[in-house]
Amino acid sequence: MKKHKICIVGGGLTGLISALVLSEKGLDIDLIVENTTSKIKDLRVTAISEKNMYYLKSKIKNINSKLFYPVKKINLFFDNNNQLKNFLNFDENKNLMFFFENRVTKKHLFRLLKKTKIKVHKKTIKSIDLAANKVSTSSSSKSYDLIFLCLGSNSPIYQKINGNREIQKNYKEHSITCSVKHQIKDLGAQQFFLKEGPLAILPYNKKKFSVVWSIEDRYFIKNKKNISKYLKNKLLNLIKKNKLTLGKIQSYPLKLSLKKNYYKKNIIILGDGLHVVHPLAGQGFNLILRDIEKLDELITYNLKLGLSIKDSNIPKDLSDSRKPENLLMGLGIDTTRKFFMSNKYLDPIKENILNNFSKSKLLKKITKRVANLGLE
Secondary structure, eight states: OOOOEEEEEOOSHHHHHHHHHTTTSSOEEEEEEOSOOOSSOOOOEEEEEHHHHHHHHHHSTTOOGGGSEEEOEEEEEEEETTEEEEEEEEEOSSOOEEEEEHHHHHHHHHHHHTTSSOEEEEOOEEEEETTTTEEEESSOEEEOSEEEEOOOSOOGGGHHHHTTOEEEEEEEEEEEEEEEEOOOTTOOEEEEEOSSOEEEEEEEETTEEEEEEEEEHHHHHHHGGGHHHHHHHHHHHHHOOSOOEEOOOEEEEEEEEEESOOEETTEEEOGGGTEEOOGGGSOHHHHHHHHHHHHHHHHHHHHHTTOOSTTSSHHHHHHHHHHHHHHHHHHHHHHHHHHHSOOTTTHHHHHHHHHHHHHOHHHHHHHHHHHHHTTO
């Protein structure tokens, strides 16, 4: 029987994980990685839920679990008149979330790919023919049954599929992030909703955490020259520890982008090309993993029935099943951001709402469930 041919375009986390998840299904898979080298190291740390960690371990053979740091404690704080209120906390006997370094994990996933039958091509994409399901690179042209585009959020290729059909917002904020060495015992994850913007502490081993602070452009521009000192002083005030060593700082502009079209014919968008959300809830990559899980499920179902995956309902079924949750989660995170923005008239009301929230066992249970499972 002729093998089903799949092309995955993009060598980021989405493309690598998609390729590895599908690697043992008897498919003929090409992974095309842009033939470019960046001198800028990705210093970001990513959060995934306990359920998504279980999915990765069950689907990717020999994945190194030690790269994923488990956290059993999560605390959320609200800055009210320069006083921090701990309005929500989780302290469990089981793992709530896992954090991993993007750069280190990508290298590990590439090593795992070498042990599979996936063909990795380091080439530059010249064009994608929607009518012929054909991908043309600088040296070849080939048709596929399904094509997955995992090219980040700004690729011009998406215009052929989406046009301008998306929910979009420029937050006029920058996310500043860096690694911090510390000597704090049993440090859990922490989220601070500050007047300048939400700040998250994401531990990824016993001696280091990543800080992610989303601040308005006006604060970022004003303090850009001394951003390291500005950030360190803020951390010292928050966690009351003197021995903190900050690494190199990176910054990224923030936006909301929720695509309305997930596919065209046999070409499917995955990853940041579908949805970019505010980092305050740590849910961005969890949405991506749930998309991959659904895609895996749909392809497996078709293969078991002996159906061709070319011109199948897989693209439409993926869109129909995943778009509602992705939209609701993205807009829900945006609403949460608006709620915590500083407002002298609404802040007293927020305090009452958060006090009631912290006392409700049901709301706490729902929050934990949504963070872990999404809206299923």
